[in-house]
Amino acid sequence: MKGEDVLMAGGQGPSGVAMADDGSRVGVCLRELLEGHRLSPSQRRIARHLLERPHEAVFLSSVDIAEAVGTSQPSVTRFAFALGFNGFPEFRDHLRAALRDGEGGGPAVKATGLNPVQAMVDSELRNLERLRDTLGDPGPLAEVAAELAASRPLPVIGLRVSAPLARFFGYLAAKAHPDVRVIDTAGSTLEDRLSRARAAGATCVLAFGLPRYPRELRDGLAWARRAGLRVALVTDQPVNALAEHADVVLTAPVSSQFAFDSQAAPSVLCAALVHSMVYALPAHEQASIEEFENSATERRLFLPD
Incomplete structure (x- = not known):
């Protein structure tokens, strides 16, 4: 010891x-x-x-x-x-x-x-409490969710460390939203896919930008706005190198006490955003969630509880 x-x-x-x-x-x-x-x-x-x-x-x-x-x-x-x-x-x-x-x-x-690891977990509990407090007014979250629900298609960006959150959101959102397009690679591919989404009728883009902030994401957000897309950004603080390129910013603190950043609060915010977006969709699109569950049961996709 x-x-x-x-x-x-x-x-x-x-x-x-x-x-x-x-x-x-x-x-x-x-x-x-x-x-x-x-x-x-x-x-x-x-x-x-x-x-x-x-x-x-x-x-x-x-x-x-x-x-x-x-x-x-x-x-x-x-x-x-x-x-x-x-x-x-x-x-x-x-x-x-x-x-x-x-x-x-x-x-x-x-x-x-507390031992050191418990203390680090305790810091994440405080981050979740801060997130809970910022959601005391549900209006901003609901407004962003409604914009995401109305965008057809809906591009979702997450690069490097933020890519898993973008894929998590995209996987869940696609259960109800008819056209979610996750973009988790940078360079010209990002700009091309944003341009195609805009041409197909997209009105906004959701981006996850957690530290360390990729330069490619900043450039991609600037490109999205030039293309006429509204940018909704999920990040760790209201003022950073990415926020100035977003139209609306949702924040959840990140803990840097671990060897690598812990994203517990951003993950919860991601789930809350999917939740709010689903209930902002038309009823017939919300019904697709139940259709998937029925299909999954028939195909025995999942093990019994």
């Missing part, structure tokens, strides 16, 4: 308990700093290294961390910059302050009792 496992399991006597408490406070402080910040892959390795040994984090120098992680000292400095500090010493002082506050000098950082 290492890192927080040692802290939680070790601690025979007061010194071990104190060490575990110190590690918990620093670990919580680190997770709070990391939440809401986008980190590069090398910066995430630095974060993971510190989270695995929070009781040591307040004593490590930037050189120590660079050597342990296998990166450069400037990379450690850029990690501190990414979290909003002027340099690594200021970042380390912030962690040390968490220890001082826990000793009675101020409000203590509340330890969660």
